[in-house]
Amino acid sequence: MKAMFQFLSQLSFRSKINLGLALIIICFGLLLGILGHAVLSRTVLNETFKRGQTLVMNLSARSVESILSQNFLRLTVLVTEIDQIRDQGDIAYAFILDRHGQVLAHSFREGFPAALRLVNPVADHQPYALQLLDTGTERIYDFAAPVVLDNVRLGTVRVALSDSTIMASNARLLRLVTGVTAAATLLALIGGSFFARTVTKRINALRTSTEAVIKGELGVQASDALGRNCWELRDCREAHCPAYGDRQRRCWFITGTICPECDTGGFPEKVARCLNCPVYQQNVGDEIQSLAESFDFMAWSLKNHIDELNDSRKNLARQKQLLKTILDVTPDLVALQDEKLAYLAVNKAFCRHIGLQEQEIVGRTDYDILGAEQADRNFHEDKQILLTRQPLSKELMTMGGEGRKWHHVVKVPVIEQDRIIGLLSTARDITVVKQYQEKLIQSQKMEDLGRLAGGVAHEINTPLSIILGYAQLLRKEIPADNPVGQDLAIIEKQAQTCRKIVADLLSFSRSAEKSESRIDINASIREVTDLVAQIFQQNRITITHRLDDQIPPVSGDKERLKQVWINLLNNAADAIGTDGCILVKTKLCAHRRRLVVSITDTGGGIDDQHLDKIFEPFFTTKSVDQGTGLGLSVTFGIIKDHGGRISALSPVPADYMDNYPPCEGEPGPGTVLFVELPLEGKVLPDDECIEIPGKA
Amino acid sequence: MHWRHILLLLCCFVLLPIAGCGDQPAPLKVDLSEREKVSPGSHQPVITYAYLPQFSHTVSFERHQRLVRYLSEATGLNIQQVFPETFHEHMLMLDQGKIDISYANPFVYSMTAEQSGARVFAKIIEVTGEAAFGGLIITRRDNPDIQTIADCRGKRWIAVDRFSAGGYLFGLGTFLDHGLRPEDFSQIVFAPGPGGKQESVILGIYAGRYDVGTVREGALELLADRIDLAQIRILARTPRYPGWNYAARPGLAKEVVDAVRAAMFALDYENPAHREILEKAALRGIIAAKPEDFDAVRDLIRRAGLH
Secondary structure (H helix, E strand, C coil), X not given: CHHHHHHHHHCCHHHHHHHHHHHHHHHHHHHHHHHHXXXXXXXXXXXXXXXXXXXXXHHHHHHHHHHHCCCHHHXXXXXXXXXXXXXXXXXXXXXXXXXXXXXEEECCCCCEEHHHHHCCCCCCCCCCEEEEEECCCCXXXXXXXXXXXXXXXXXXXXXEEEHHHHHHHHHHHHHHHHHHHHHHHHHHHHHHHHHHHHHHHXXXXXXXHHHHHHCCCCCCCCCCCCCCCHHHHCCCCCCCCCCCCCXXXXXXXXXXXXXXXXXXXXXXXXXXXXXCCHHHHHHCCCHHHHHHHHHHHHHHHHHHXXXXXXXXXXXXXXXXHHHHHXXXXXXXXXXXXXXXXXXEEECHHHXXXXXXXXXXXXXXXXXXXCCHHHHHHHHHHHHHHHHHCCCEEEEEEEEECCEEEEEEEEEEEEEECCEEEEEEEEEEECHHHHHHHHHHHHHHHHHHHHHHHHHHHHHHHHHHHHHHHHHHHHHHHCCCCCHHHHHHHHHHHHHHHHHHHHHHHHHHCCCCCCCCEEECHHHHHHHHHHHHHHHHHCCCEEEEEECCCCCXXXXXXXXXXXXXXXXXXXXXXXXXXXXXXXXXXXXXXXXXXXXXXEEEECCCCCCHHHHCCCCCCCCCCCXXXXXXXXXXXXXXXXXXXXXXXXXXXXXXXXXXXXXXXXXXXXXXXXXXXXXXXXCCCCCCCCCCCCCCCCCC | CCHHHXXXXXXXXXXXXXXXXXXXXXXEECCCCCEECCCCCCCCCCEEEEECCCCCHHHHHHHHHHHHHHHHHHHCCCEEEECCCCHHHHHHHHHHCCCCEEEECHHHHHHHHHHCCCXXXXXXXXXXXXXXXXXXXXXXXXXXXXXXXXXXXXXEEEECCCCCHHHHHHHHHHHHHCCCCHHHCCEEEECCCXXXXXXXXXXXXXXXXXXXXXXXXXXXXXXXXXXXXXXXXXXXXXXXXXXXXXXXXXXXXXXXXXXXXXXXXXXXXXXXXXXXXXXXXXXXXXXXXXXXXXXXXXXXXXHHCCC
């Protein structure tokens, strides 16, 4: 049975309809046939009974006279008349008995069967009696009727009908009913098959369309094309009507059609109006047709919606990509956390800062990605923001692998519909700003210090001159070999040293007089190098020029600039000690608004931590008696006065190490100092000079 | 519902009507091979009583079976009514001795008395209380051609029977008295039988198939509730003659005749039991009669040349 149900369930719809129809018709045919046959058999039997009854009662009535007159001939004629019907029908026999039970006439040719006389007795008051007899060869219905006149029993009439003829009639009936049922079944099957074909053909079209839709082909057409479309029916020329020329969709599915009776509202109102439209009434099909049309329209709408969705998705993806690019490219750390402080989104800078991948951060909290102490601090801070709804802005210093870092952190609660849904944190790296800030403070400090030093130097200069003058006077008066004279010589020498310090201090504090003129930088440098080259040679230090002849003259104090070159060359030579090279380069920047002077040495170089401090006054790496720590400070001050900038790099970048002439000894990491000077005015132009490494 | 229940229901639905087919009576086995030879008519009554078949046998039986039963009981004789098919057969059977007691009209009696020697021993009193009766000559009331008996010449005449007294003989006598002989009619037709002949004559006239008819007295009343008697005109009434009578066949034992006659005379109209018998037989009573009482009839037969 299960297999049968499975087989049935796998049959095609058409086969199911045919099978179901055939089953129903055959069942009903059988039922009707059986019922009809039963009813008809019953009717035939009843008719037979009635016929037998009629025959026997008729014979009874007709035989009265003949019994009375003892007219045996007539009686015999009466029974044989009935018996003659036997040839055409179902009369088995007929006979008449007198009131004593003696046979008066019978239809038997070979004598009267004695057994019949006693069976099927009938009383006077009975109209007739019926007895089914079985003769062994056939079954017969024996009808007996009394012959009564004026309440006097004259005799008995018996007529018998054969069951075989009734059976034959029934068999005929059965054949007829079977034939009619079979014919009706055949007709119904043919009709049903035709009907099923029309239904299944369209259902199959729908199924094919559905499968196509499942495969993603949304441009399907399950419904048949219309014979006449709305614009053809109405002889319409309105080409701008959305229904005009659309053979795929029915006009009642299309909103915005411009027929006067069309509703201008949405789809439901329009369909309600369309029900009375002649176009609808002419073109509307049955339920399956409507289903197919609705399906086509649905597929069409779906396709449109999917297209729109795809466009939106692409647009969204592009915008998302843009946003992500912006967020990822921005150096600021950006992170969005939900109300439970789990990360929803982070940018690349944030990931880099934390040192984890994006997927390792998203969905987690600070406790998962930061140290317990930091996470706990952040948690309380974030919770405070979420509770108070007040944004937080602070500067935060961290110590990491890259050294000390400063961040400006801003945390803003994200509020949507008066509900906090998250927390947006941004952190900007302000280390450079901080450095500038520190440098500014330093500059201010140095300026104040310079002013102080200048003031002190100025005040000291006069008593020192007096001390020096008096010491010199005393030395002239006291012989040289006198120990006092030697002491005086020491006093004079130390006073001279003090005087130099004071002069340097005055120079640093710009208190010295300045003389502005047009200077050829190259010439200025050559003058200085020529001066010191000889001295440096004693320590086997070679100075090499590589000067740009394109450099125009600049405005400045010639002497002070020469002091700058002397200071720088001295520093280079001090860094080398012995056996090395110094390369002096001048270069006009590409934009021709600055010039760069670089002085490169092959010395021991400067540690990173000292690079920022070398221009501070009194900062020196030299031993106590070798330098005052004011050389580069003074240089710094002079360059600053000229509107320029001085910076240092150590070790020397590779491109500055090239093209050295052969140097004595082993070259160190070296240091390069860059002096930038504006060609015009006292302020460096905004454009950086790409010739300086790190400024490109 | 489980499919098994559906199947069961379907089976019940299909089998129920089939089950209703088997309500035939149980057959009784009979053996038809044993045959017997029959000899009809082996039971003959001892004394046969016959009523001249002017009506059907059924009517004859209904009218006289009580009287016959009474006579049997009263006389102790086995009296059985027999039913001749025609007047002629009645006379023949009387002649052949197959009828012992004949109840016939005066015409037939006269003929049988003459041919067979039957002896009348009683006559009846009509329901009208008279011992004589006559006939009627009838025609359609709207027949303009027949106003008198003489007008019947050349017309179509329907009579009851060739041996009918009131329905033919008496009328013939009247026609003869008026100078009309049988051959003066264009057609003389006797009503078809057996039985219902009086009515047939009246209906033949009523239907206009015949111009003139002859019936016995009281016959019109038989059809009073079936046709409009106003359409029938009694053209003439015949003279009255002695009525129906009882005659014994020649050779019937005198004791039997006497016993029967005594029983007949004993019938008293005032006796309710007897009255039922008499009324059923359409009699008022039975009185003695002798052959001379019927001389007038015999004379009429002779005049008509029917003997």
